[in-house]
Amino acid sequence: MTETTERVAVVCQSCSPELxxxxxxxxxGGGAATIRCxxxxxxxxxxxxxxxxxxxxxxxxxxxxxxxxxxDVPEGERLAVGGEFLLGTDEAIMTVRITSLxxxxxxxxxxDAEEVRTIWTRAVGNVSVDLTLHPKGGGHDETRxxxxxxxxxxxxxxxxxxxxxxxxxxxxxxxxxxxxVGYEHxxxxxxxxxxxxxxxxxxxxxxxxxxAWSAW
Numbered sequence: 001m002t003e004t005t006e007r008v009a010v011v012c013q014s015c016s017p018e019l020x021x022x023x024x025x026x027x028x029g030g031g032a033a034t035i036r037c038x039x040x041x042x043x044x045x046x047x048x049x050x051x052x053x054x055x056x057x058x059x060x061x062x063x064x065x066x067x068x069x070x071x072d073v074p075e076g077e078r079l080a081v082g083g084e085f086l087l088g089t090d091e092a093i094m095t096v097r098i099t100s101l102x103x104x105x106x107x108x109x110x111x112d113a114e115e116v117r118t119i120w121t122r123a124v125g126n127v128s129v130d131l132t133l134h135p136k137g138g139g140h141d142e143t144r145x146x147x148x149x150x151x152x153x154x155x156x157x158x159x160x161x162x163x164x165x166x167x168x169x170x171x172x173x174x175x176x177x178x179x180x181v182g183y184e185h186x187x188x189x190x191x192x193x194x195x196x197x198x199x200x201x202x203x204x205x206x207x208x209x210x211x212a213w214s215a216w
Contacts, residue, residue: 002034005126006024006025007017007022007023007024007025007038008022008023008033008048009021009022009023010023010035010038010046010048011043012037012040012042014037014040014042014044014137015037015039015042016037016039017103020069021037021038021039022037022038022039023035023037023038023046024038025048027041027050027133028153031167032045032046032047032048033045033046033047033048035048038072040166047053048198052074052075052094053072053073053074053075054072054073054074054075054113054114054116055070055071055072055073055075056070056071056072056113056117056118056119056143057069057117057118057119057123058070058071058087058096058118058119058120058121058162059118059119059120060087060089060094060096060121060122060123061099061121061122061123062119062122062123063128067086067089069087071085071087071088072118072216073113073119074101074111074113075113075114075118076113076114077113077115077167077174078111078112079098079111079112079113079116080098080101080109080110080118081098081099081100081101081109081110081179082097082098082179082181083097083098084096084097084098084124085098087121088108090153094123094125095123095124095125095152096121096122096123097121097122097124097179097198097204098119098120098121099120099121099122099179100120101116101119101120101176102116102117102118102119102120103116103117104117107130110192121207122179124152124180124198125151125152126149126150126151126152127152127197127198128147128148128149128152129148129149129150129156129197129200129202129203129206130145130146130147130148130202130203131145131146131147131148131167131203131205132202132203132205133145133146133167133169133205133206133207134172134204134205134206134207135207136206136207136208143181143197144207146165146167148164148165148167149165150164150197151196151197152196152197152198152200153190153196154196154197155194155195155196155197156171156174156194156195156196156197156200156203157171157192157193157194158171158172158173158174158189158190158191158192158193158194159171159191159192161208162164167207167209168207168208168209169205169206169207170205170206170208171203171204171205171206172189172204172205172206173187173188173189173203173204174187174189174193174194174195174200174202174203174204175190175196175201175203175204176199176200177201178199178202179199180199180200181211183195183199211216
């Protein structure tokens, strides 16, 4: 029986320093593998990606509920609060964002996969966004709150009028979640300021519905 030679895709400093080419694995061990480029025959040593994976418990928060699943994380993978990944569950595949990492000695903002015991996350593929809607007349006595469901990447823009879930409103301000990254402030209220739904804690808007404030 002919033994199958293991092959990997890595860059070759001799003939292809920018694009990966197919290499044959000649020997392994000692922290690096000896490999040979099938394009030019150049032989060199390379640290190959580890195939070891760790099964880790994942707690997912979705709206007011939470559930537990598991994920296989590659050895050496660096996990950090704010990072997102695809999680497969019995019901569906969903996008989740890391909110906390639990280790034996407590919780951290970042850690290697082998150190982590539980990954705490929040579902961000589809999210609930709370709206505070002020009446057209400018008063606050009839201000109302509603919750809408939108894709996590749906963008809300200050000054823009949206029509979602039967509500029509013009956005006046956006309050961000604590785990939102890449924003200068946690409150956006200048025209053109924007944020995606998964980063939003609450949207403040002016109701544009023609019948929302009818006394009848």
